[in-house]
Amino acid sequence: MTLPDLTFEEQAIVDVVRDFVDERVRPVARDLEHADAYPEELIDQMKSLGVFGLVIPTEYGGVGLSTTCFALVTEELARGWMSLAGAMGGHSVVARLLVRYGPDELRRRYLPRMATGEVRATMALTEPGGGSDLQAMRTTAMKNEDRYVVNGSKTWITNAEHAGVTALMCKTDPQADPPYRGISILLCESGPGFSISRSLSKLGYKGVESCELSFEDYEVPAGMLLGGEEGEGFVQMMHGLELGRIQVAARAVGVAKAAFDAALRYSQERTAFGKPIHEHQSIANYLADMATKLHASRLLTLDAARVLDEGRRCDLEAGIAKLFASEACMQICMDAMRIHGAYGYSTELDVERYFRDAPLMIIGEGTNEILRNVISRELVRRDGMED
């Protein structure tokens, strides 16, 4: 496909990451995945490639590239191993939140070290009681002079053990009506009362940890409030999730591309009834449908990235991209497995990993059921605006 216009520097970065994925990631991903081993060396290499600073402006030591380039880099990483793309997803959302909302003291404190990957960030929204209904969250941060005292728990928090800073969504005013006006985001570092209570076992997305967090009278200085004002956290996070959903869509494109490439190759190598299986019409139809869905997924993802780069609200476009690309990815991975026959079910090939990784994109950064709500609400709102 024709790629969007990238600057010379952006194209070079995508090319370098593609080579990194082919030369360093793909040869080792299967073993790391099966060992559920944290990919320390690969993460270090991603740091030196500048991957953790992609969305951070150059004035804070980042690379300051377009969201389009960010999406293409994410796609490449996920094509190699989705866990690597996950390792920089939440981090990039937190970076975007800091860039957009500050305050400046927090920008200067975190962004330069986040740009190099020295400090990695994660975001903690989901609670054991639920992730979709964020307004019902129960974690509280009550102000006591110059500090907040945090109590509650979070779950499924990616990178929790390796994160130097956690963007914690919590209620600073549990009585607020509507509830979202009582939600704030605090930047939390490790300290007394903040613990990782459990690492969760999961179907795929191995190597990178997903954890439960516990806060018991954990104290955080009032200056760690994102944006400097209470009650802004819900709206701030909705903006952050626009980037997050583009990132998840790009991950889906990357996994789907890997599955499609494997299926296309295998369909030419494998013979049945005296000819390569791609010459059987059923298999040929699978390939055609997979390629079509993959192409559409990438275009939708890049379209959402463009809207974000134009500084426009893009919850509709990001929602559509994430919804379509993740469902397409699931289907493409399933079809890749069918094309591989029994080998698709074997842990000696990568196809089974793509199939296990694909469902996460349906769940993460807002489930696809929630995204349908977001999309339809925004369709109606935009229609009203045009009357």
Ligand SMILES: Cc1cc2nc3c(=O)[nH]c(=O)nc-3n(C[C@H](O)[C@H](O)[C@H](O)COP(=O)(O)OP(=O)(O)OC[C@H]3O[C@@H](n4cnc5c(N)ncnc54)[C@H](O)[C@@H]3O)c2cc1C
């Ligand atoms: C591997 C992994 C990594 C994750 N990483 C993070 C992370 O780093 N940080 C973080 O905060 N969270 C993270 N999550 C959590 C994820 O964001 C949540 O799982 C997700 O938001 C859904 O929340 P839930 O699991 O509590 O489902 P629930 O909210 O309990 O929903 C259950 C089901 O009901 C449906 N549903 C709920 N409400 C509605 C509605 N109004 N309309 C239609 N359907 C509805 C949902 O779509 C879903 O199908 C991660 C999850 C996984 C699996």
